[in-house]
Amino acid sequence: MALSETLGLLLPATAVLLATYTVYLAVYRLFLSPLAKVPGPRWAALTYWYEIYYDMFQPAQYIFKIKQLHEQYGPIIRITPDEVSIADPDFFDTIYAPGPGHKRDKDPEKGKALGFSTSIGATVGHDLHRKRREPLNPFFSHRSIARLGPRLSDKIQQLEDHFARAAAAGDVVHLSDLYYAFANDIVNEYCFGHSQNLLADPALAHVQRKNVDSVLLGVKFNLHFSWVRDLIQRLPHSLSARFTPPAIRDMIRFRIGIRKDIDRVLNSAHDPVTTTTTTGQQQQQSVFTSLRDSPSLPASEKSPQRLEDEATLLVMAGTQSTQLSLTIAHYHLLANPDIMSRLRSELSTLPQSDLTSLPAVEKLPYLNAVTQEAHRLGFGVTGRNPRVAPDEAITYTNPKTGQVYTLPPGTSTSTSTYLVHANESIFPDPFVFDPTRWLGPAGLARRRYQLAFSRGPHICIGMHLANAEMAVALAAMARWDMELYETGEEDVAMRHDYHIMTPRLDSEGVRLRVVGRA
Numbered sequence: 001m002a003l004s005e006t007l008g009l010l011l012p013a014t015a016v017l018l019a020t021y022t023v024y025l026a027v028y029r030l031f032l033s034p035l036a037k038v039p040g041p042r043w044a045a046l047t048y049w050y051e052i053y054y055d056m057f058q059p060a061q062y063i064f065k066i067k068q069l070h071e072q073y074g075p076i077i078r079i080t081p082d083e084v085s086i087a088d089p090d091f092f093d094t095i096y097a098p099g100p101g102h103k104r105d106k107d108p109e110k111g112k113a114l115g116f117s118t119s120i121g122a123t124v125g126h127d128l129h130r131k132r133r134e135p136l137n138p139f140f141s142h143r144s145i146a147r148l149g150p151r152l153s154d155k156i157q158q159l160e161d162h163f164a165r166a167a168a169a170g171d172v173v174h175l176s177d178l179y180y181a182f183a184n185d186i187v188n189e190y191c192f193g194h195s196q197n198l199l200a201d202p203a204l205a206h207v208q209r210k211n212v213d214s215v216l217l218g219v220k221f222n223l224h225f226s227w228v229r230d231l232i233q234r235l236p237h238s239l240s241a242r243f244t245p246p247a248i249r250d251m252i253r254f255r256i257g258i259r260k261d262i263d264r265v266l267n268s269a270h271d272p273v274t275t276t277t278t279t280g281q282q283q284q285q286s287v288f289t290s291l292r293d294s295p296s297l298p299a300s301e302k303s304p305q306r307l308e309d310e311a312t313l314l315v316m317a318g319t320q321s322t323q324l325s326l327t328i329a330h331y332h333l334l335a336n337p338d339i340m341s342r343l344r345s346e347l348s349t350l351p352q353s354d355l356t357s358l359p360a361v362e363k364l365p366y367l368n369a370v371t372q373e374a375h376r377l378g379f380g381v382t383g384r385n386p387r388v389a390p391d392e393a394i395t396y397t398n399p400k401t402g403q404v405y406t407l408p409p410g411t412s413t414s415t416s417t418y419l420v421h422a423n424e425s426i427f428p429d430p431f432v433f434d435p436t437r438w439l440g441p442a443g444l445a446r447r448r449y450q451l452a453f454s455r456g457p458h459i460c461i462g463m464h465l466a467n468a469e470m471a472v473a474l475a476a477m478a479r480w481d482m483e484l485y486e487t488g489e490e491d492v493a494m495r496h497d498y499h500i501m502t503p504r505l506d507s508e509g510v511r512l513r514v515v516g517r518a
């Protein structure tokens with residue numbers, strides 16, 4: 001048979017097959033799927049293009065649309081053909097932190113957005129995640145972080161030197177850059193025993209921060225079209241470089257730097273680097289020397305590629321999220337003099353020598369409340385981070401109608417932090433920065449709705465580190481009189497969800513002038 005005849009038969013047959021499959025898929029998704037009875041817009045049940053529209057054409061807006069849809073359809077809705085959103089703050093733990101005996105996997109599709117697929121943050125399976133996370137946990141306990149006090153003080157001194165120089169010269173301080181550098185130096189030193197001392201070079205910090213922002217702007221594309229990224233990565237370097245934007249090239253350089261650090265650690269495998277604490281105990285110097293020596297991890301888990309993934313996540317998460325919470329807190333302290341004055345009067349109750357002491361400042365209730373409120377309006381990881389119960393059905397009863405929904409094992413289910421932190425019944429006037437909502441018995445009761453660090457097996461490993469950084473940095477900034485410079489609430493308010501909360505896209509970050517010592 002001639003080629004043209006074969007094609008003449010094959011093309012219509014393929015078209016008929018495709019059309020039949022499309023009709024079958026539509027009928028399945030709308031009527032036969034176990035999720036068919038879950039309320040929500042039919043377009044969202046029918047096609048992923050509904051989500052793609054609100055992620056890509058309305059830049060990173062689906063998170064807000066989902067809140068609107070909940071107001072329209074109720075607390076449980078289907079937001080993609082395979083994912084259900086439940087806007088019930090009291091159901092959060094069932095999805096994310098169900099307790100012993102219940103497994104929760106991550107949704108494998110969502111991990112594609114960021115890359116570093118073998119890091120704990122992107123590990124899909126419950127058991128593998130546990131195996132990878134266990135050797136890391138001791139490093140990030142409250143006790144371990146408490147030992148960092150003196151190192152934090154050095155970095156605070158560097159930060160204050162910038163404030164002092166800016167006060168003398170009348171310069172504008174790019175606070176977002178300084179906090180980016182501050183958090184980056186600390187997490188690098190903790191992971192590898194050294195940093196690039198970014199705080200000494202705010203201009204470089206600016207470039208790196210902007211590059212990370214640009215990379216994050218690509219997360220929605222990577223989420224929906226990860227195959228394009230994978231394809232580009234498989235091209236010869238000379239070709240792929242043409243399609244690679246400058247920010248991604250910088251990210252590649254960043255990963256090459258991380259790999260060098262990992263190689264250095266792995267190559268000193270028989271010479272573990274240890275330090276002696278003030279009590280004379282020997283302790284591992286850095287996170288990665290410890291991972292390298294961990295007896296619970298098989299060799300395959302210590303491959304350079306896996307450790308590179310782990311380190312990339314730790315450094316990125318440890319820098320960007322902490323910078324955001326610090327910047328939000330600092331902005332609101334300057335924009336609301338009454339809040340600043342209450343913080344200062346609390347700090348004035350401490351002896352002078354304790355003002356830079358981590359154990360002393362982290363116990364201050366109002367300073368802690370300011371931190372909590374900054375975390376709340378930072379919304380933690382804004383990407384929905386759905387969970388999948390691999391071997392049990394999840395049952396949800398709509399409290400208003402009494403209707404029961406049974407989501408079969410394997411259903412991707414989520415509650416975004418935005419749905420909880422912006423819930424008026426828990427946080428009245430949710431977009432107002434009000435630390436007092438975390439004080440007293442009512443404040444204590446509200447803590448269970450603080451989800452900035454999530455909960456359950458994937459709870460943020462760097463929570464105590466971030467809080468320690470917040471405590472010492474906020475105590476330090478309160479020692480200075482500052483004025484915001486060409487900065488408004490739009491520079492710290494969530495306007496997009498690019499995995500983390502993103503303010504208006506043309507924001508320069510928080511900038512200020514330092515008047516002098518308070």
Ligand code: HEM
Pocket residue numbers: 120121122133187313314315317318319321322325375378379380381385451452453454457458459460461462463465466
């Ligand atoms: C204010 C600062 C921070 C916030 C709001 C924050 C928020 C979060 C959230 C919400 C998660 C859970 C994501 C999920 O459900 O998959 C998470 C995970 C993680 N965070 Fe943080 N984080 C912060 C600081 C840090 C720091 C300082 C580090 C570095 C030490 C860090 C490292 C990680 C890692 C490695 C994970 C993955 C944990 C796992 O999947 O087991 N984060 N973070």
